[in-house]
Amino acid sequence: MSEILDLVTVISRLLKAENILLLCHKNPDGDTIGSAAALYHVLKGLGKTVAVTCSDEIPARYDYMEIGMYDGSFEPRYIVAVDVAGIQLFGDPVSQYADRVDLCIDHHPSNGGYADAMLLDGEAAATAELLYSLFESMDVSITPLIANCLYTGLATDTGCFKFANTTAKTHLVAARLIEAGADLVKLNNILFESKSRSRLEIERIALESLEYHFDGACAIISLTKEQIERTGVEPLDLEGITSLPRMIEGVRVGITLRQQPTGSYKVSVRTEVGVDAAQICAHLGGGGHKQAAGCEILGSMENAKAALLSEVERALCKES
Amino acid sequence: MSEILDLVTVISRLLKAENILLLCHKNPDGDTIGSAAALYHVLKGLGKTVAVTCSDEIPARYDYMEIGMYDGSFEPRYIVAVDVAGIQLFGDPVSQYADRVDLCIDHHPSNGGYADAMLLDGEAAATAELLYSLFESMDVSITPLIANCLYTGLATDTGCFKFANTTAKTHLVAARLIEAGADLVKLNNILFESKSRSRLEIERIALESLEYHFDGACAIISLTKEQIERTGVEPLDLEGITSLPRMIEGVRVGITLRQQPTGSYKVSVRTEVGVDAAQICAHLGGGGHKQAAGCEILGSMENAKAALLSEVERALCKES
Numbered sequence: 001m002s003e004i005l006d007l008v009t010v011i012s013r014l015l016k017a018e019n020i021l022l023l024c025h026k027n028p029d030g031d032t033i034g035s036a037a038a039l040y041h042v043l044k045g046l047g048k049t050v051a052v053t054c055s056d057e058i059p060a061r062y063d064y065m066e067i068g069m070y071d072g073s074f075e076p077r078y079i080v081a082v083d084v085a086g087i088q089l090f091g092d093p094v095s096q097y098a099d100r101v102d103l104c105i106d107h108h109p110s111n112g113g114y115a116d117a118m119l120l121d122g123e124a125a126a127t128a129e130l131l132y133s134l135f136e137s138m139d140v141s142i143t144p145l146i147a148n149c150l151y152t153g154l155a156t157d158t159g160c161f162k163f164a165n166t167t168a169k170t171h172l173v174a175a176r177l178i179e180a181g182a183d184l185v186k187l188n189n190i191l192f193e194s195k196s197r198s199r200l201e202i203e204r205i206a207l208e209s210l211e212y213h214f215d216g217a218c219a220i221i222s223l224t225k226e227q228i229e230r231t232g233v234e235p236l237d238l239e240g241i242t243s244l245p246r247m248i249e250g251v252r253v254g255i256t257l258r259q260q261p262t263g264s265y266k267v268s269v270r271t272e273v274g275v276d277a278a279q280i281c282a283h284l285g286g287g288g289h290k291q292a293a294g295c296e297i298l299g300s301m302e303n304a305k306a307a308l309l310s311e312v313e314r315a316l317c318k319e320s
Numbered sequence: 321m322s323e324i325l326d327l328v329t330v331i332s333r334l335l336k337a338e339n340i341l342l343l344c345h346k347n348p349d350g351d352t353i354g355s356a357a358a359l360y361h362v363l364k365g366l367g368k369t370v371a372v373t374c375s376d377e378i379p380a381r382y383d384y385m386e387i388g389m390y391d392g393s394f395e396p397r398y399i400v401a402v403d404v405a406g407i408q409l410f411g412d413p414v415s416q417y418a419d420r421v422d423l424c425i426d427h428h429p430s431n432g433g434y435a436d437a438m439l440l441d442g443e444a445a446a447t448a449e450l451l452y453s454l455f456e457s458m459d460v461s462i463t464p465l466i467a468n469c470l471y472t473g474l475a476t477d478t479g480c481f482k483f484a485n486t487t488a489k490t491h492l493v494a495a496r497l498i499e500a501g502a503d504l505v506k507l508n509n510i511l512f513e514s515k516s517r518s519r520l521e522i523e524r525i526a527l528e529s530l531e532y533h534f535d536g537a538c539a540i541i542s543l544t545k546e547q548i549e550r551t552g553v554e555p556l557d558l559e560g561i562t563s564l565p566r567m568i569e570g571v572r573v574g575i576t577l578r579q580q581p582t583g584s585y586k587v588s589v590r591t592e593v594g595v596d597a598a599q600i601c602a603h604l605g606g607g608g609h610k611q612a613a614g615c616e617i618l619g620s621m622e623n624a625k626a627a628l629l630s631e632v633e634r635a636l637c638k639e640s
Contacts, residue, residue, distance in 0.1 A: 161481045161494070162512055164505045168495040174481070175491035185484045192482055196569050197536070200527060207524035216517070249516050 002104065002118035007137045010119045013103065014043065014138075017078035021070055023101070024054035025084040026091030027236070030156025030191060032083035033058055035105070035127040037065040038149035039082060042140050049074050055091030061190050065149050078102050083127035083153075086112045105130065125165040128153025132173045144181030151182040152191065160192050199237040202228070206241050206256075218312050219245035222257040222265075222301055246270035253280070253312050257297075257304060265297045265304045271315075280311045322424065322438035327457045330439045333423065334363065334458075337398035341390055343421070344374035345404040346411030347555060350476025350511060352403035353378055355425070355447040357385040358469035359402060362460050369394050375411030381510050385469050398422050403447035403473075406432045425450065445485040448473025452493045464501030471502040472511065480512050519557040522548070526561050526576075538632050539565035542577040542585075542621055566590035573600070573632050577617075577624060585617045585624045591635075600631045 005013075014020075020043055024032040036052045043050040051070035058067065070076075079101050084090065085108035087098040104115035107130055109122035124130040128150045135142060142150075154174060158166045161174070178184055206221040213220065221244060228238065238258065246254030254270040267284070270292050271277040277293035284307060286295020297304040325333070334340075340363055344352040356372045363370040371390035378387065390396075399421050404410065405428035407418040424435035427450055429442035444450040448470040455462060462470075474494060478486045481494070498504055526541040533540065541564060548558065558578065566574030574590040587604070590612050591597040597613035604627060606615020617624040 162508045166498075166504060168498040171491040171495035171498065175488040175495070178486075178488040178491065184486060188482045193563075193567055194569055195567050197532075200530070200568060204524065204527035204530075207520060207527065210520070210524075212517075243513075247513055247515050248520060249514055 002113040002115050005103075005117050005119050007119070007134055010103065010105075010134060011138050013078075013117070015046070017102075018049065019074045019077040020048055020050040021076035021079050021097070022050065022052045023079065023081045023084060023090065023094055023097060024052065024058075025089040026055040026094070028054050028056055028058060030062070031126045031128055031153040033062050033065065033067070034149045034151070034153030034156070035131050036082040037062075037067045038128065038131055038135075038146050038153070039080070039105075040067055041143070041146050041149065042135060042138070044068070045140070045143075053094055055094045061194075062152070064186075064190070065152065066145065080105065081115060083107070085110055087114045105134075123167070123169075125163075125167060125170040126153045126157035128157070129170055129173050132176070142177070142180040144183065147177040147180040147182035148187060151177045151184065151187055155187065156191055160188065196234070196237060198231045198233040199240070201231045202233040202238065202241060203244070205231070206244060210245070212251075213309055214313065214316060216248075216250045217316055218253040218255065218309070219248050219251045220255045220257065220305060220308070221245050222305070223259065224301070225259040225261055225263070228258065242268040243270065246272070252316065253277075255308055255312070257301065257308075259301070260296075263298075265301065267295050267297055267304070267308065269293050269295075269308075275315050280308070280315050283311050283314075284308070322433040322435050325423075325437050325439050327439070327454055330423065330425075330437075330454060331458050333398075333437070335366070337422075338369065339394045339397040340368055340370040341396035341399050341417070342370065342372045343399065343401040343404060343410065343414055343417060344372065344378075345409040346375040346414070348374050348376055348378060349556070350382070351446045351448055351473040353382050353385065353387070354469045354471070354473030354476070355451050356402040357382075357387045358448065358451055358455075358466050358473070359400070359425075360387060361463070361466050361469065362455060362458070364388070365460070365463075373414055375414045381514070382472070384506075384510070385472065386465065400425065401435060403427070405430055407434045425454075443487070443489075445483075445487060445490040446473045446477035448477070449490055449493050452496070462497070462500040464503065467497040467500040467502035468507060471497045471504065471507055475507065476511055480508065516554070516557060518551045518553040519560070521551045522553045522558065522561060523564070525551070526564060530565070532571075533629055534633065534636060536568075536570045537636055538573040538575065538629070539568050539571045540575045540577070540625060540628070541565050542625070543579065544621070545579040545581055545583070548578065562588040563590065566592070572636065573597075575628055575632070577621065577628075579621070580616075583618075585621065587615050587617055587624070587628065589613050589615075589628075595635050600628070600635050603631050603634075604628070 022036045024036050040052050052067050053070040079097050081101045081104040101115040104118045107124040107127045121130045205227050209222045211220045242256040252272045252275050256268045257265045269277040269280050278288050281293040281295040284295040342356045344356050360372050372387050373390040399417050401421045401424040421435040423437050425439045427444040427447045441450045525547050529542045531540045562576040572592045572595050576588045578586045589597040589600050598608050601613040601615040604615040
């Protein structure tokens with residue numbers, strides 16, 4: 001298990017460190033990238049040799065963070081994982097550093113404690129929120145660039161202050177970052193007001209397939225593997241579709257079927273409070289949380305739907 | 321013109337007032353309703369006789385604000401318009417009070433000054449943000465119910481802290497409202513994670529009609545009056561569609577055509593910075609702002625599109 005550090009100890013270790021390598025998680029999101037970028041700029045400002053690495057490419061929309069990626073030009077002597085809850089999330093080739101991480105800075109309560117030492121705040125909405133507190137304690141001057149990086153982490157991990165992890169502290173940090181020069185018009189535009197053509201095309205197909213059952217209490221969308229392949233939609237965009245059916249007024253159980261390359265159906269079930277998604281999926285060999293669960297069903301689309309609807313009916317009856 | 325009041329004067333007038341009627345604007349949104357509701361609860365807490373009125377029905381999703389609507393049971397002696405920028409926005413029957421408004425509390429810089437007196441802050445992201453400052457000066461205790469009402473105004477007028485009107489102050493007020501007990505999980509769910517069946521149906525039809533021009537720099541969606549009528553979509557939901565084409569990656573000019581009951585086409589043009597939407601529309605007899613403008617075109621859908629595309633081509637050439 002990791003040694004749990006307080007802010008003061010983290011600061012003293014960072015100030016002593018040289019040749020620092022910052023690790024992001026694979027399939028990088030705004031928080032792992034924004035947090036690593038912010039820390040990169042702060043450490044660079046302190047005259048350190050520092051770089052960031054990630055197993056997947058950083059999406060071009062994050063170019064404004066001006067991250068210095070690791071190019072092998074120095075031998076890492078102090079390794080910091082940022083927003084990485086477990087070693088399985090490093091991916092290759094970053095996993096080569098998994099057993100020699102000196103410090104992990106994270107906000108996931110599930111963090112396995114793989115690093116030698118850890119700065120963890122499970123209450124923080126984002127790792128960027130925790131980093132803001134660290135920088136405040138370090139008396140670092142937050143430049144507009146650093147503010148942009150931290151705002152990116154904060155805003156993306158909270159769905160722009162919409163998700164349940166958002167707290168008063170989250171908004172207070174957002175206020176400070178705007179005062180420090182975060183360009184929230186530009187950032188919100190890049191992060192939230194933009195959809196790919198393939199995402200819109202898969203949305204159109206999904207809406208096309210939309211069916212209501214049980215007087216509108218259940219909505220199902222279904223996508224065949226041909227449709228998914230034809231649009232060329234990215235995995236993250238496809239994942240986003242699964243929240244669509246539950247958003248509809250009156251819908252208590254929202255179901256998305258996505259046919260896999262193998263032909264089977266990957267099923268995502270989202271429910272309102274009072275209807276147990278995990279139970280619906282458990283009867284079909286899957287599982288998950290009370291409001292979000294999943295399973296995989298073989299056979300035809302019609303059979304998959306019939307099996308699901310019978311479980312949904314049971315769950316709705318139990319509830320009312 | 322209205323007498324411009326400071327917070328202290330507004331407080332003294334509200335404390336002296338009796339039989340207070342609060343006016344919302346027609347097609348009520350979260351800010352006019354949330355602000356009127358918050359003021360209603362504060363004044364009620366001070367022992368006042370007070371009620372709210374609006375020319376249109378308050379949508380059921382706002383029921384959690386527990387607003388006391390005006391039922392004629394008292395004769396209004398002090399009339400306050402909340403978030404109403406001009407008398408044309410009262411609608412009937414509320415416009416009967418238009419020439420005897422004692423106080424207008426608003427954040428629209430364009431407010432015409434129709435009321436006897438005015439508390440105006442054109443920098444505030446929402447009237448709810450301004451009201452928070454008023455309540456703070458009044459030393460009012462913000463109950464969770466009042467916090468919910470103000471949060472509703474703040475969050476809806478900023479697209480959940482996403483729009484350009486959001487400031488550090490907006491986030492600071494949001495933080496205070498959460499500390500005061502605003503139930504942001506419930507509210508964000510109601511306000512942002514819910515879509516009507518008719519809204520989804522009109523989105524499907526809009527995506528169906530989506531066309532790209534000029535190498536994807538211009539996207540057009542078009543809706544006939546039959547399609548609009550058939551879905552029974554509410555005006556606000558229909559309005560929401562106009563932001564869709566501009567959201568697409570690579571699109572610099574997003575255009576929405578909605579056929580009116582009379583047969584003409586209402587055109588909404590949204591552009592990225594650098595392309596002048598107002599100029600595109602000006603050539604077609606319309607106008608507006610640089611990034612959001614509109615016009616009305618008679619004739620067939622094909623002619624309307626051709627006229628628009630010729631203006632868009634001119635605007636894109638001018639820019640590049």
